[in-house]
Amino acid sequence: MHRLLYRFGDCTVDLAARELRRGGELVTLSPKVFDCLAYLIDHRDRAIGRDELIAAVWGRLDVTDAVLGQTMLKTRRAVADNGDEQNAIRTIPRFGYRWVADVVVEELPDLPRRAGADTQNRTADGAASAERSADAAHFERAAAAKPARRRGRRRTWIVGAATAAAFALGLTGFALAHRDAISPPSPGLSPRASVDVTAVLPATVDASPEWAWLRLGLMDLIAVRLRSAGMTVVPSDSVVALTGPAGSDGKAAQQLVRSATGAQRLIAPKVTRTAAGWRVHLDVHADGRDLEIEAQHEDAVAAARAAAAMLLDRLGRPGGTQGDTDALSLAAVQQRAEAALLVDDLAGVRQAIETASPALQKAPELRLRLAVADFRGGQLSVARQRLEGLLGEVDAETNPVLRARVLTVLGTVATHSDDIAGALRACAEATALLTDRNEPDALGRAYMGCGVANASMGRFDAAAADFARSRIALEITGDALSLARVEANEGLMENTRGHYAEGASVLRRAADRFQRLGAHSELIHTLCDEVETHLALLQPVEALSVSESGLAQLSQHENADTRRAMQLQHAHALAANGRTSEAVALLGVMENEVSPDQEQALVGQMRATRARFKLEGGQAETAIEPAREAVAALARPDDARERAMAWLTLVRALQAAGRGAEAAEEIRKFAAWSATTTIAAAPVYASLADAELRRATRNDATTSYEHALRASETAGVPADMAAVAASWGHALIDTGDLERASAIVGRVARWAGADFTCSILQTRLYRALGQEEAWRDALQRTRGLAGERPIPAALLRPPSRSAPPIGSTH
Template structure:
């Protein structure tokens, strides 16, 4: 069939062949860089949103802005473009990117290609009782480190946020369009001035996250509730021929204080208004240096900060390039330029610039500046994959910042050290560093950073199967994300929270966690995040007996997800549909769903998800009468699990082997080797201390023992899961089967009543619904 190639300048792009040629020479690109380039070229008639580009190219729920920026930078360089020129790929501030170079399209005949599809990359697949984890703690932590504050050193008293902190809102600007930077630039300048006057102030990025609607009064209650601020500063700035008038209104407990200041310079007017507000609050404004050039430099750097806050990195770089030579020699200039490099994904450049500055900065002359530089080096090292080096520099930064009244910077150092330790598998050290970061951000009044820290703590615990320890921090983080309106973070934290609650066999709590994020699902622009939330809600619904709703959601994902870009999402939904189909007696359908999904699932860091899916597949094949295929899959499963050395994979594989031996032996006579495997699987599950895993093994082992007439041993196994019978449908059914086999009618009736109470629209199986007066069931 015909295919299209694109020409622009001296470049030629053949998307089908995945080739870029420049001046006739083949340009070697990484897959993601080429994918970004091709996606923008093919949509040259419109701008492409950031979330759309990430979902299409990476196929993930979320990536860091810096990774995206680095990829775009490489794509530009490949075609002779740059961030300053933007002749081919233009940045659309606060939206995404657009292809702007003129294109010539040519049609050629494509050679025949194989129809076989290569399996997609990594995902975290839900197992029987665990939710789809939208991301692991490391990725979340790095994704949320999008900005680094490089403010000038301030020795001020730090007061916890509860002690009368102020939140400064974005400025209402009445001026021509070229003054758009004033909205955030002056906001940050006012916040800095108030903070320098010993007034605790909520970090500006917290406020920006909460004030996304055009009308500020629509968000004032959210700012108060989310940040804990008791004072609100509502600023406005109006320009006319005589200069600028800055108006500040302080709102506190129903009372209002208003101050004004006028000056030809908007930042001078803002500073004067801030000083008058400090005086009204009974505080002493900080002294001013009589340094006109210093003030001009501060104004330029404030404009740079405003550009960074709006993600206009090219504009920030242009402003820095225009700085006078004396400013370019300063540490503050080097820090700002390194910050821009970092945000643009140029980690090596940022690292080089920061290390040069570090060599000029001693811990004796300026320990706070050195700590800031070290934090920046650590941030770059994490993204460059140098966790050992990052951990070391973060540790030095934390040591320098002790007792320096810089809690936000100290929190960054502890957070970085926690992430580095997590990468290195040093979990206890990571937990300790997260705890210290939490305290530091709490003192700084940075509620958003605090939420991200707690989310990372919870995800670390969930990644290590410590679900009871995970739910507390995840719940607190999700509550804060909901207040801040940070919808992606809310959805991702909720996904992991749902999984943790289901692992603990707390279906009502899992559904409550789903309810928190569910109303905002239509506002999630990234389809992968939205589909992950839909899959997790389906898991919570199924656990609460709402099977029809769960199936409808899962089927909606399988029809709505893009098969080319969301293979892992489709695999996740299909495995859950397979589990439900198997439980509903549709074994053939279940087998086909799993066999289609299994090759897509990751081999390495999602061993639990792949193992749970494989276990479902072996069960479905046996139930469908495909015994030889089932035996082959069990053998392959066991080989893989032992090579993976993952505890969850191993216990599921041993359980699969036990079930296979039991099926080959039949239900008559002694359990033999099957019982040995079952005992080993139960031992491993109990050692893992995950209730859902214990139940997974006990349900299978208990039914096997009852069917083979070993009621005494069955009693011991069923007794292990009796504590969950009130809230777990499977446990209640297992009790009913046991009491029926023992001839205990009253106990059977009570167990059956419990099962019916949690069944919802799930059917009660005949072998549990009928009392057989002590005769062993023949159903497995």
């Protein structure tokens, strides 16, 4: 017998002995570091995704980026590599890693059987023998199967699918502000590590095209049937996200699902149309125990139900009954509608249900799916009416789980309709109905709904507790897609609190996951949040790049709010890059399409943007009304930053229009409101508005400016700091107080290379100081950033020591 030795540079890796030697000396490694090294070398012919590497080395997905990053740092150090040179391990941005060093493979005699052969590696971690898992054995087997050859160096990112509550989380999101604040699991829920997880793959359909819906419909039917028998089954929407709507069959798909979800058992259904009806064949793949099940029936759904029952019997679980003809017919329509929901085909959902018999159309399960389709299509009032009708018929005593699912969807619709109190009532009742039941899937989504509602009210501690419970419940189900939503919502929570720097990496990671999972709705909303993050961090180029990628996803979405949210962020990004006319035109198109069901927060943001464009274009009088509408519409606590900026625009417009008394009254109301909110931006902009009014009325504005600057620096949001510095800095230059102006302008100098407002402020200061060389450099940079934005003519003239301060740019 022989084993393989990998040689690169002055290093050798012996997988069988689990030894790394560098310069002939044994390097002591922890098991995880060695496994990372071995997996990358063994798969050196391709890039390895982050999730794949985590699944292979840790055997689960809940490994933080910090843990992975530290492990990769130690892995690089072990082979004398580092993150800057990357001569052995190359980081693939937004994906993972790749081994790039040249490798020579040599054959060695097999290891002798003797005690202590692996002493060095065992002492690195007392549990090393346990760490020698099936993954390590796989590395050795795969390496042995490869011919020894020299490798060339190459260089180089909603509830269970059978329930309507799956879509209760995708469009409004908040999450844990701190992951460490996780509450204990609810009664009856055990940690996922001890759960036997099963995943059902999309069915292979051997029939004419009109039966294509069976691919996802039967997959989900079988998953639901197994889940109802007490098995832990990966939600179907997660499986579809991993394999794609059309699906990728065979071993590649199975490996992807297994590694991403941790499923120990995979079920691959095949449905065939025969002369006598339908045959459903199940290939069940488990570690060391494969099964085959086959059932026939004149109805495809009945055949699938029979196959699921037979499988349950083979696994030693109760198989249940097959039900009567009406139940089978209901199941067929239900599964066909669910297959359409899994791929966001809302027309397909309606067609499947509306072509059923009148009696079946009255079934609560189908009406719930219609409500979900209404909601996802942006028809909030229609969805709410349908759901409230269902609640009158679905009793908590006889069908508590279905009632809880209806309540969860209703809570989400209420949140989008700005009825936060109603949302909290619905979600609280849903969690109460589910807490003592073995329904972690539904319970996790109900807690998510509560978290969304609490976060919308600014009750972040309560929201964090709800999301913590949601995360624990969803971990049990292996629902990778919903857990990715939690991560995206965590980033949004950071944004809402003004912690944009912390939220940036979380949102990027979530967007990459949604991209890989094919979750387009979630991806768009995460990209919207990313654009907001880049704008708040004064990164306009990055904001535009993200918004353009979001626009490319819009053709797949029926929901008008989804489209307009992305378009609005794109308009903001265009304006931040000086493409003003494009931004104004896009906003005009959006405003012409506003519907009665339009979310008020989105309407408010559109009005605020219109007011700002008008004011910047010198049309102060016409900016007043949209600014007032924005202040009125942006009333929720989570809209506080947007409301504060809209209120500042209103005050500025009133002042510019010569309506000083009205401006003073607005400032009074603005200050009173800002004292009631916990969002840090509110006092920043309220104090700034007061300072500008004092300055306009020739009163001392220093105290108000100082308060605004302190508040902005405490919050640490670059865009807010720049707004204060620009206003105060120009005011100080106007009065010739260049020493104090320098201190203020210097606070935002770090962003002058990317942000037009900061750049023009610095250019004006250099000119006022008579620093001609610095002025020329700054002016050249400002011209490059301006786009269509005008640069004051006075700034174009060379400075002189005696030159008087030029007029304010405000």
